[in-house]
Amino acid sequence: MTVYDVARQFPSIADLRNLCRSLAMLDAILSPDWEGRCYSFNAGWADGEEMASMRNGSGDEYSVVFSEAGAYARGFDHEAPTSPYGNEGETWPGVIDDVPEVFRPFVEEPAFTDEDDVPVVTACLWRGATDDRWQHGVIDFPAGFSDPDGATGLFELLVDRSPAAFQRFAENYYEVPVDLEAVRDVYALRPLSQELVSSLNAEVTLADLAEDIAEIGYPQPVRDAT
DSSP states (O other): OOHHHHHHHOOOHHHHHHHHHHHHHHHHHHOSSGGGOSEEEEEEEETTEEEEEEEOSSSOEEEEEEETTEEEEEEEOTTOTTOGGGTTTSOOTTSSTTOOGGGHHHHSOGGGBOTTOOBOOSEEEEEETTOSSOBOOOOOOOTTOSSTTSHHHHTHHHHSOOHHHHHHHHHHHHOSOOOHHHHHHHHTTOOOOHHHHHHHOTTOOTGGGHHHHHHHTOOOOOOOOO
16 A cells, blocks of 8 residues: 555545544543653644644654645655655655645644754645545655555554554554443544543543643543533
């Protein structure tokens, strides 16, 4: 799979945003230590902009910026043959060349570039607010690789959007059992209850999650009227 396949399988901007918030909320429950999380979401990343991100702890990452203009996604697989670090410090031809002007600030965003201002990216796609599909550059991928731009691993949970896919990921990543019904509830953006939280992590309370809920922009818990 390459970014070409990802573009065909990504959901709408709104659905992708909801999924990213769910992933971040689940990780916040499973990993109270922010540094140990894989998925995060910042609803106040910048003025009028939100950002979803993934970091797997092994040097691979992605960022998805949601704004009035639409959504911009960049992924980086440190072992991908399209990495700029295997291409004399240059981004692979076609990866970001066709990014529209409205999204160019994200290409050059310091958080997404290295100390030499080189965009840290092996896969890139975007979708304008009025577009009917995700788009990508025209890329001549190196031959002989099944995942030349890292898209398969980077965007796995954004392509397979089933709760079971997250359950498999989390049980492998955190090495704990993960309740599938609880995952389904969070994927549906149901407001958290202590019972739901405890079914995922008995050591975490709703109060512990207050800052994460606000940062993610996840629906606030339903307060007991009594």
